[in-house]
Amino acid sequence: MIPGGQSRLLGTATARDGYEQLLLNPPVDLAGVSTRPGGLLIAQSMLLGGLDRPGHGQSGGLSVLLTGLGDSLASMSAAAGVVTIVTASHRDLAEDPKLVQERKPGHWVVRLPLDAPTGPQQQYMASHRAGLTWWAVRLLGLLPRPVDVMHVRYADDASLALAEAARILGCRLVFTATPDPHRHLSRRHARTDYGNRRSAENLRHDLHRVFVADRLVHRAHAVVGLPGPGGTAELVSFFPELIRRNDGRGPAAPPEGVPAYVAAPDEGERRRSLLDALFSGGDDTRTLAPADRDVALLLCVGRLHPVKQQHLLVDAWLNSGLWRTTTLVLVGGSTEHPTEDERTMRRRLHDSVRARPHAARRLALLPALPNDDVRRLEHALAESEGLSSWYVCPSLKEEFGLAVLEAMEAGLPVAATRRGGIPHYLRDGVNGVLIDTSTRLTLAQGLRRMTALAGPERRRMAQAGRRTVLERFSVGEMADMLAKEYAAVRLRPL
Template sequence: MHRHRAALTWWAVRLLGAMPRPLDVLHVRYADDGSLALADAAERLGAALVFTATPDPHRGLAERHAACDVADPAAAEALRNDLHRVFLADRLVERADTVVGIPGRGGTRELVRHFPGLARLDEGRGPSAPPEGIAPYRPAPDEDDRRREALNRLYRDGTDPGALDPRDRDLPVLLCVGRLHPVKQQDLLVRSWLATGAHHTTTLVLIGGSPGTGTAVEDDIRRRIDTLLAPYPQAARRLALLPALPNTEVRRMQRALAQRTADACCWYVCPSAKEEFGIAVLEAMDAGLPVAGPRRGGVAHYLRDQVNGLLMDTSGQAGLMRGLRRIAATSVDDRRRYAAEGRKLVAERFSVTRMADELAAEYTALRTG
């Protein structure tokens, strides 16, 4: 994208400048060259700029690259990419009229350590953190029929890589939704699922990736999973890898799985190395599923261990195996309590309406301040 930054700015100025009324505020939410191009466009259009800052890549830079071989071209390229993102985030924070943050366990104070200029905000506490929000799920008129159909498709054929064996319909399910990418660690989840022997007692459903020809990164994740499953034919029948589905279909399947019996329960498992926030985790909570997510990143801001779910160490296989064992050992009563508390949390704090209201207040303050 960096090769096209000037062109992106040129097009943004012309497209946004052609709107019926002038642009007041432009909000960018990711530290990449596209956001910097839009920042240039905002300046030319006289619009205020808002940037959503996160602790990464600053937070894990030293840890990720401390043991790298400087002579390894792949390691050098990874370091270059991370340093470039640091540069971009620094420039965007510097140029933004205001910054909002995605909080971690300590709120947004960590951002001040990485971006000292943010100490000017809120008496040193750093930027505000308007909540992320999810849209309400709206059932279809024939919702019950559609949920039954979704489960029937899921359990149609154990020899199909995108389905499960009908004979395993009464087993508990571990569900994971997310793009196929190394940071999401679906392959590590499969490895841990096999290593703990969980494939003898549960099924695993992964949703994500291109529906058809995937990217090189997606194909690599699929190859890793196929290699792991090769020695375990029974496990292969108990794992379904579905392509990315429309959001409504994912949320309908979550609700269908949440309605099943206690013995055939479903857990939502997020094995990511980190999540900046975890919208998919919130959607699972909203569906009434108990969830297990990573300690590292933004999920721990709202997921409290043994209160409304479980937090796992997802930094390696050993930690993820411990997490899967904790899931297996959770009582029915605790599982139901986590699910109820999770659903209550989403309803009270993470509606899309509240998100819109708080962001609108940030935007209005820029134009009236």
């Protein structure tokens, strides 16, 4: 950040890590990036977790969303190209030092170096804000043409860093606003013990996120929202500044969507291999017994994190006695480089079944799988004759629930949390089941209601859920609507 600072650094032989190597030998151009004439150059960001590793660490549905959305936007004539901005820690740079990679024609991934051993948790991003801004300005400034629109998601310091980069680069800023953290602040901290250091720190973090969200709304040239049960009008109550936009109706809400699932040429063989591997044992934590192949199965996919509440799902499954009539498969988490949250969650899951060996044989804990394999497994479960399967989302809340949409698209009946944005598209008893996930008891009640449904009713809900996704939530439709938003915001003054 210091003018002429490079001269103060030591030689390359003394560089301790990939970050210092890049400071000493910065990239001089992005010659491999070529944009189409006309159209907008669009930048979108995912600064927590890895883009190609959904379910690992902090990577979740957003990585899947931005991959498909970027590819779809890049194929449109309205876009000169798409840049997806991610971060790269010391470990990431040691594994791959390249800062720019082409995903698909017209869609590039630009990695902003982070001076940290591994990707920091969201609450620690403040110390990296200046560095992220500097790298974003430097790397995006080397593109063959200026970025027209920068779209950031998440109310955190990493997004604020890119907002500052957008100001310096002279491009328009679009921010996706959500009711969280405003919506949950009073409930989450109503009984906070301010003498408890952790409770006080959690409150400080949530208040800071409220502050950051307010700043991003203020600085954005356009705000889009994730719809909840009441649409986006709820956002206006949390962000009074939005009253002056769109005549107080709330921001536009392009529907998030999932790419159409494309079967592989050897799809049948791959599906059989997945199911055979899943039901290949039962004596270890990653498999189920072959004899349980005709037992009803509950599937849950997501990163291992307290807000996803996999531990509460296992406890409810055990204490309700559902382990006697169903199997439970959890997919998510890294086993190579687990985060503290992942290690804690795995320990809690293993502790829950340690004293119940018969139940443990009906629980499979799979590490995060590539998205293609997750969707292939869901299609295999949904279309297997004689196998009754459900997809369960036990999260405390979901702002949208992309994994839920993927399960619905596959034809699995879905039971999901009623907190957050899922009730916007999932209607209880119509195209799925909404459950109260606030406690182990209420979650168990929801699971029992779900599994008690007769086969015809379960299949009817699954078919209705699949129609919901195919008719309303395609990534192509999302790209079309966002392209119009980007074109409109490009005309607004800086």
